[in-house]
Amino acid sequence: MATPSHDPTSTAAWTALLAHRDALTPDLRGWFDADPGRADRFTVDVADLHVDLSKNLVTDETLELLRDLAEQTGVVDRLQAMFAGERINVTEDRAVLHTALRRPAGLDPLVVDGQDVDADVRAELAKVYAFAGKVRSGEWTGVTGQRIATVVNIGIGGSDLGPVMAYEALAASRQEGLTCRFVSNIDPTDLAETVADLDPATTLFIVASKTFGTLETLTNARLARQWLWDGLGTPEADDERRAAVAKHFVAVSTALEKVADFGIDTDNAFGFWDWVGGRYSVDSAIGTSLAVAIGPERFEEFLAGFHAVDEHVRTTPLERNVPLLMGLLNVWYVNFLGAHTHAVLPYSQYLHRFPAYLQQLTMESNGKGVRWDGEAVTCDTGEVFWGEPGTNGQHAFYQLIHQGTRLVPADFVAFATPQHALVDGDTDVHALLLSNFFAQTKALAFGKTADEVRAEGTAEDVVPARVFTGNRPTTSIMAAALTPSVLGQLIALYEHITFTQGAVWGIDSFDQWGVELGKQLALQIAPALTGDEEALQSQDSSTKALIDWYLAHRA
Numbered sequence: 001m002a003t004p005s006h007d008p009t010s011t012a013a014w015t016a017l018l019a020h021r022d023a024l025t026p027d028l029r030g031w032f033d034a035d036p037g038r039a040d041r042f043t044v045d046v047a048d049l050h051v052d053l054s055k056n057l058v059t060d061e062t063l064e065l066l067r068d069l070a071e072q073t074g075v076v077d078r079l080q081a082m083f084a085g086e087r088i089n090v091t092e093d094r095a096v097l098h099t100a101l102r103r104p105a106g107l108d109p110l111v112v113d114g115q116d117v118d119a120d121v122r123a124e125l126a127k128v129y130a131f132a133g134k135v136r137s138g139e140w141t142g143v144t145g146q147r148i149a150t151v152v153n154i155g156i157g158g159s160d161l162g163p164v165m166a167y168e169a170l171a172a173s174r175q176e177g178l179t180c181r182f183v184s185n186i187d188p189t190d191l192a193e194t195v196a197d198l199d200p201a202t203t204l205f206i207v208a209s210k211t212f213g214t215l216e217t218l219t220n221a222r223l224a225r226q227w228l229w230d231g232l233g234t235p236e237a238d239d240e241r242r243a244a245v246a247k248h249f250v251a252v253s254t255a256l257e258k259v260a261d262f263g264i265d266t267d268n269a270f271g272f273w274d275w276v277g278g279r280y281s282v283d284s285a286i287g288t289s290l291a292v293a294i295g296p297e298r299f300e301e302f303l304a305g306f307h308a309v310d311e312h313v314r315t316t317p318l319e320r321n322v323p324l325l326m327g328l329l330n331v332w333y334v335n336f337l338g339a340h341t342h343a344v345l346p347y348s349q350y351l352h353r354f355p356a357y358l359q360q361l362t363m364e365s366n367g368k369g370v371r372w373d374g375e376a377v378t379c380d381t382g383e384v385f386w387g388e389p390g391t392n393g394q395h396a397f398y399q400l401i402h403q404g405t406r407l408v409p410a411d412f413v414a415f416a417t418p419q420h421a422l423v424d425g426d427t428d429v430h431a432l433l434l435s436n437f438f439a440q441t442k443a444l445a446f447g448k449t450a451d452e453v454r455a456e457g458t459a460e461d462v463v464p465a466r467v468f469t470g471n472r473p474t475t476s477i478m479a480a481a482l483t484p485s486v487l488g489q490l491i492a493l494y495e496h497i498t499f500t501q502g503a504v505w506g507i508d509s510f511d512q513w514g515v516e517l518g519k520q521l522a523l524q525i526a527p528a529l530t531g532d533e534e535a536l537q538s539q540d541s542s543t544k545a546l547i548d549w550y551l552a553h554r555a
């Protein structure tokens, strides 16, 4: 087999797609009119997710050419290499094995570099579940003997966004009387506000950090520890302070020696491995707060959901492989139709943090300008992901999606079963929500012609402003209900969409060097803010002037 090209633009499929794009006039109205089988043919299921791709700006030929592109860029081979534990994260020389976190018991063991990955994953999960069980049952108490009422997860990025998003999404599965909160920002307001009304005696902190070296998290953890000691009136003696920490702090990290340095007993620490990227870690011990909230059984369902999509992506031919197709559609929009952004619009209040979660997953993964072979890319890469729950977005930014000059492909997500079946008089309110979901994708696809506007009696001079061009692409993703399994499926779906795009573009989707420079400079600048004259004078003139202004105005 020929070595797949790392430069997608040099493939025959890319050239063919350019020609195809030039010859194609998107016409969703016409395409649907001429082809009654379109909706059926372009609808694919993955596990419990029902995915309608038919309102995308593609024909059968477009999809065929996109599949050629996947073949000519070696996407499937790379996917198999990922599942097998090859070191596809080349800049960090690491395997990428988040899919191993959700393998069920009873499969042939996955051994990578001599490590029985399955056994390690299961052993760590067992520790997390035992801990979660004790907190849930009240067996785990604080230092004064009271049961834990609030768990505060301290983490940032992948050690925060996944747990908080899933905690919010799975509100219906939470245990009553046990609440989780999340602190991430180094803005001291975050910790101060989060603990303000808490009782230290019934509060337990989970310090979640893959590296256990992240400034924000360690600073917040130290602030929380001081708050605990102060609130409990713990004497300064080392033994008593350690005893309070032992009952009120646990940690999740790949760097267990640093956990011990912080003063957390490693018996109270849950590990994971360098082959789990932070943004791919919610299904590792990083999800401990979630496991406490929903319990081990629901957490297992969550993992099973991921695994169902992993199996689909690994074994389903390209024609019906949903994550691969959705990833290829995104490539089509970014590279051939000029889209710069991608909206994700959940018609579910419980998914209100899902777009924020996806921002890290997609943008930290695919916001790269250099390929894994070290060459600069020759095409655009990662688009900006954004979104808000429907229907809030409809009354805010949908105007631009409907009538603006930018192409904004959008994924609409909805569930058939409400979690609160409220009625307003005779009206089922969930049905109203869903009619908005259906109406928006219909309006975006088919628009409204000038003749249709005129037929409503609109004055001629206002007609142009009231025309909707249509041909605004959407994908509809539905499931029967937002269960732990379905949430796992949704996350895995987007993980593999992200993978597909990165693989086509030939970039390493699993490093994140782009966040390092700012971190280094923040450490270098910090002394300039607290009296180090040399550090202040060494800054560029703009930064120095801003710091001077800050120092002059700080109350």
Ligand SMILES: O=P(O)(O)OC[C@H]1O[C@H](O)[C@H](O)[C@@H](O)[C@@H]1O
Residues within 6 Å of the ligand: 156, 157, 158, 159, 208, 209, 210, 211, 212, 213, 214, 217, 278, 279, 364, 512, 515
């Ligand atoms: O879990 P940690 O090691 O504390 O890292 C937290 C986050 O910070 C980093 O800067 C990375 O950009 C993220 O990928 C990571 O999730």
